[in-house]
Amino acid sequence: MNLPPLDLLVPQHVRQFEAYVPSPPDSELRKMFGVERLVRMNNNENPFGPPPAAAAFLKSFDPASVARYPSGDCQPLRIRLSDYLGIKVSQLLFGNGANEVISFVIKAFCQQGDNIVTADRTFAVYEWIARFSGVGVKLAPLDDFGFDDEGLLGLVDSRTKLVFICNPNNPTGSWWNRERLTRFLDRLGPNHIVVLDEAYFEFMDQPDYPDGISLLPQYPNLIIFRTFSKMFGLAGLRIGYLAGSEAVVDIVRKTAIVYSVNSIAQEAALAALDDLEFIRATRAMVQEGQQMLAEQCAALKLPILSSDCNFAMIKLPFSDTLAYRLLMQQGFMIRTMTGFRFPGWIRVSMVKRDEMRLFCDALARLVHSRTDQSMLAKTYGVSAS
Amino acid sequence: MELKLELDPARMPVAVAFVESAARTAGFEEREYALLTLSVEELFLALCNAMPGCEVGLKFRDLRYAAEVCFHFPQPPPDLRIFNITTRPDHETDEGLARMGLFLASRACDQFSVQQIPQGGWEILLRKERRYPAAGQPFTPPTQLKPWSISDTPSPDAVKQLSGLIAAQYAATQFPEEFTPEGRLLDKLASSDYGVLLAQTDQGELSGGLIWRTAERRIVECFGPYLNNPADSGLLVDQLCERLCLQFGRSRFLGMVLYAPQALPPSAGFEPSGALETPNGTVWTGYRMLDEEFGAVAWLPQELLPFYTRWSSSMALSRDIREYHDSGETGDGLTLFGSRLNRAAGMAQLTPLLVGRDAGQVLAEHLDLLDNEGYTTVCCTLDTGHPFQSLLGQHLLASGFIPRILVPWGGKGDLLQLYRQRVQQ
Known part of the structure; x- marks a missing residue:
């Protein structure tokens, strides 16, 4: 049998995209x-x-339990984490690594013709997911290796749904302090979602480094990404999450894939959390x-x-x-x-x-x-x- | 534009009319497309003869600087030896006369290639280039070269300056023929296959430039930097090369090969990958991998192992090198070379499209022809991803070819460029 007519079947934005190897x-x-x-x-x-408690859990893990589905929405972990972070359970959403969470957010807010805004030299996955989803990408050059607030604001238009800020930025390590971040959020206004990627949050102990979750009451258009892959050493288990206002998280939940976080990852994350x-x-x-x-x-x-x-x-x-x-x-x-x-x-x-x-x-x-x-x-x- | 039709001689006028009207719509003059339609006519009839009743797809592409027609068909092509530039049909036999039209038609095109395509089937590609008038005003070197800024969308006038600079200051062996005259370069740049980076002063005076093309599937071929003042331009070389890396750093390409008219410092970010010395000037080749190296198998004839091992080791390539042993298999059955001729530089490029057991004889015929026509430098490439191409290695070395340049991932595998140079009598 001949190949299907891929030229006709595959959308142009997928055809143009080069798969990551x-x-x-x-x-x-x-x-x-x-x-x-x-x-x-x-x-x-x-x-x-991973932290010792997570390592101990992994060693003692009962193989028989993998025959059962995991918690579809990571409920035990969300309950524990909400307590740890001081927010409601309904403000948290988990995914199979932060990459999947990025995908949930782009799917939830963007359609063809919309765009995302971010920096030209930052974590590439925001750009990739947007491109292969047929969403426009507008990139502001870094300013002295850091995110440039003026450059980002200059790119935002009426079709901009999401602005991604990697704080601290991977790979340059630069970061905005609380004052700069809130100034940016104030200037941008409430009409766009701002995604604050805090994958390296747990490494930061500077007093003026902003905890994005503490800003949620003031800025309900904010979404925070965090991961268990970096500090908590669970990269191989793929588990990450987002936090946001209830209304925003409810929207993202519509595009989230339930049961995508396996039970080992959920249990290991629970054990790792507060070491x-x-x-x-x-x-x-x-x-x-x-x-x-x-x-x-x-x-x-x-x-x-x-x-x-x-x-x-x-x-x-x-x-x-x-x-x-x-x-x-x-x-x-x-x-x-x-x-x-x-x-x-x-x-x-x-x-x-x-x-x-x-x-x-x-x-x-x-x-x-x-x-x-x-x-x-x-x-x-x-x-x- | 695309057309699908059955291989039946009665349909030939449809194919010709399709190409003619597409070329006319694209703005080609009759004298430019007439030879292309002749080629299409003869090739179509030859295919009708070889695989009657099969469906063939014709695709026309307006490249601006050239019109391109691609035949796509499901079966392996018929005997394509006629497309070797050395073939001379026999006037004395009916079969020879029948092939005369195809022979003439193949010569009427500027470029021809045949390949098996991954999606299934085969493709024959015919390309006819536009004609351009000679350059207008001679190039006048500017007086002020610094400070410069780099642009990837320069004005047409600046591109003309670059074409003039290249023609005036560099040997014909140090740049592709297509960079002159200026009209041709402008049309090349207007297509999506070519691009340019130009360094200009605030007053618009040209400090230097670099041209790239992406015709190859996995590698960006780059040429330059061409500089107004090569003695004082180390920083400019670095900056142009860095811009090039920025442009292609996040792209589908695995690497870039840079053919430079001067040695490249390590700070330019290109690794030495060989050089070609000619009496008029050296071409220094640099390679820049754009991705992390994931390794490959490389098939080579025993005679080329020392060269390949030295270079792949110097470039720290991860290669599982396998020596090719001829076990008498049929391979491609016949030998076919694609050829590109640069008369101004006396250089010819042979690309093995098919390699068969007649490789030694076909190569010798090509070299005789090229020698007689005064080509002093002949390049032939070998692809380490095609085991059977190794058969050609011994014939190349026996004919005086010397391996000079290695382009990792330049073909299916790595490309070895071998050169044969003659001193002109």
Whole structure:
């Protein structure tokens, strides 16, 4: 049988979209690059794994229970989390990772002809989901590596349904303080939904870093995203949530997929929730890693964007995608930033002290080996002219 | 525009009328499209002969700088050796005479290619380029080059300046023929396949520029930077290259290959991937992967392993290199080269479209022809994603080709560019 007429069946916005290709499994990558061990510094995961209580739950998990469906709307977890956050249960909605929650929100508010507004160099998933859903995307350039309020406001029009603010921004780590955020919300007004992505909320302990959830009573057009993938080390279980005013969450619930969060993820999240000691230990690891990396970059004369989060960006004097391959050959997996519209930069996730020390050494070897100008003509394979 | 019809000689006038009216609507002059319709006529009849009654799809594309007709049909194409530029039909036999029309028609096009397409079936593509008048005013180098700003939507006048700069300051071997004259470059840029980045001063004077094309499916081919003052333009090279990476960083393309008329510093973000020296100037090739490397299998003949291993190792590519052993399988059955000729530079490009057991003989015939016509540099590519192309490797090396450039992901796999250079007598 012939293929169906895909030209006719597939909407143009889907045809034009290029599918994201995730990295192969670690076992395959190790084989490809000829290394026995791979240190993952590409996805901003927590190298400690989940908090001890969540780890204990996972160890004791009864396989027989997977025969039953999970709670379709994560009710036990929402009850517990609402208590923790001081909001109503009905203000919370869970998804299979924050990515799914982004999808719920775009589906709930946008139709063809509408647009979303965000920054040009931020978490790419807002843009991707909008594009393959046939929704317009308007991107404001970052200003000095941070979200530019004037630029964003300048792009908003009557068809703008959603404005996405990543706070702190992935990958630059920049963030708006409470005063700047509320000023922006006041100027934007109530006619658009503002999505505040706080995926790295638990890493932030600066007094003027705004807790978006505390702003909900004042700004009912606000939606907050959070995740259990970063600080809580549950990335492999895929669980994230949003919080908003009841009226807004009720709308989003219409496009949410029930039963999409599995029971293991729900139980592990419950166990992970309030382990403050784990959060303190992770923050200490992050701080130490940022310091080690900053010192190494200073010694190598490499510009670095350190952050309060568990990642930093480094500007290399050569291709970031080449650096990826060369670092993979040394057993370190970083994230190239060309796809984030930062060519020549890499993003490095914080890891434990010993691994970070080894990474700093690998970075030094890489930089020294690739910046020797006298080798240039030889490398090209022709005589210098 | 598309048309579907049965392969029946009686339908041939419909196919010709379709192409003629589409070309006329697109603004092509009769002298430009007449040869294209002749090609369509002859190809249609040849296909009727080879697969009578089959359904064929015809697609016309107005590329602005060229008219393109694509034949799409479900079965493998008939004997396409006639499309090799070396083929000379036999006037003495009926069969030879029957092929004469097709032979002449294939020569009337500027570009021809045949390929099996992933969605199913085969495609033959014929392209006829527009004619353009020679450049107007000669290029006058500006006096002030700094400070500049970079634009990806320059004025037509600025593009003409760039075309003039390229023609005036660079050897013909250092840029594709299509960048001159200026009208042709403007039309290329008006199509979605080409783009430009220009650095200009506030007064509109040209400091330099870079041109890209996206004709290849996975790789952006880039040319330049072409600079007014190459000795004082390190920063400009870096900035133009960075803009290029920004433009394509989040795109469907896996990488970019840059053919530069000067060596590229590492800070430009391109990795050395080989170079071609000619008596008039060197072309330095840089490669920029846009994505993270996920590895591939690479098929190579034993003779090319040293070159490939050296470069893939220098570029830290993850490749499962497999040596191709000829086990006597049939492969493509015959050998067919696509050819592009740049008379001004004396350069010819051969692309193996099909590789068969007659590869050595067909290659030798091509080289004889190109030698006789005065082409001093011949490039032939090998795709490591097509095991059977390895058969060609030994013949290329025996004919004096030397591997010079590696373009990762340039084809189905990586593309090796081999060059044969002759000193002109």
